Amino acid sequence: xxxxxxxxxxxxxxxxxxxxxxxxxxxxxxxxxxxxxxxxxxxxxxxxxxxxxxxxxxxxxxxxxxxxxxxxxxxxxxxxxxxxxxxxxxxxxxxxxxxxxxxxxxxxxxxx
Amino acid sequence: xxxxxxxxxxxxxxxxxxxxxxxxxxxxxxxxxxxxxxxxxxxxxxxxxxxxxxxxxxxxxxxxxxxxxxxxxxxxxxxxxxxxxxxxxxxxxxxxxxxxxxxxxxxxxxxx
Numbered sequence: 001x002x003x004x005x006x007x008x009x010x011x012x013x014x015x016x017x018x019x020x021x022x023x024x025x026x027x028x029x030x031x032x033x034x035x036x037x038x039x040x041x042x043x044x045x046x047x048x049x050x051x052x053x054x055x056x057x058x059x060x061x062x063x064x065x066x067x068x069x070x071x072x073x074x075x076x077x078x079x080x081x082x083x084x085x086x087x088x089x090x091x092x093x094x095x096x097x098x099x100x101x102x103x104x105x106x107x108x109x110x111x112x
Numbered sequence: 113x114x115x116x117x118x119x120x121x122x123x124x125x126x127x128x129x130x131x132x133x134x135x136x137x138x139x140x141x142x143x144x145x146x147x148x149x150x151x152x153x154x155x156x157x158x159x160x161x162x163x164x165x166x167x168x169x170x171x172x173x174x175x176x177x178x179x180x181x182x183x184x185x186x187x188x189x190x191x192x193x194x195x196x197x198x199x200x201x202x203x204x205x206x207x208x209x210x211x212x213x214x215x216x217x218x219x220x221x222x223x224x
Contacts, residue, residue, distance in 0.1 A: 032211050034211070034212060034213075036215075042217075043203065043215040043216060043217050043218055044155075044203070044215045045215070046212055046213070046214070049211075049212065089155065093211060095209075095211055099145075099157060099160055099168060100211075100213065102154065102155045104154045105154055105155075
């Protein structure tokens with residue numbers, strides 16, 4: 001089955017810095033890669049996703065890049081703000097009826 | 113803004129008691145997932161339904177856990193008998209297909 005590894009497990013940055021979280025996956029058939037943000041005590045919420053037919057997607061201060069050859073994808077957050085502090089989860093799936101596999105999460109702390 | 117709802121939000125019970133958690137998926141979604149989240153294990157998939165049919169419950173302890181979808185607007189997760197190690201946050205998520213999942217607010221279960 002699919003295996004998703006996520007690094008780092010904890011990331012501490014100063015406000016205004018950039019943050020990068022990386023995930024690798026094992027199943028080359030995976031073609032859908034969402035990222036979820038979970039604030040303390042709240043539900044995970046989708047913040048951005050990418051499909052295997054594109055290499056990069058941006059939404060304001062967040063972007064996701066995908067390298068299918070190397071089987072890894074990354075979340076980039078620029079100009080970080082304290083409200084970006086949360087746990088971020090990546091996931092990979094083959095789409096359709098296949099179940100997504102989640103990474104273990106990255107706790108991002110943005111210091112004011 | 114349609115959302116997945118879950119009840120109860122918090123549940124404290126004693127070991128050996130039955131616990132029932134309920135989930136109302138977003139209207140029109142045909143997939144429902146149950147997850148358990150703990151600090152040690154992260155997000156664990158317990159059960160997956162598609163068009164109300166159970167497709168995967170391999171992550172669920174069969175001797176005490178059961179999941180059902182009596183109709184398209186209700187999914188239930190039962191634990192009988194409950195044990196202290198079942199203490200966790202249980203999330204329900206729904207989607208149109210298995211790609212993007214929309215999570216409910218979770219049920220925080222404490223078994224004493």
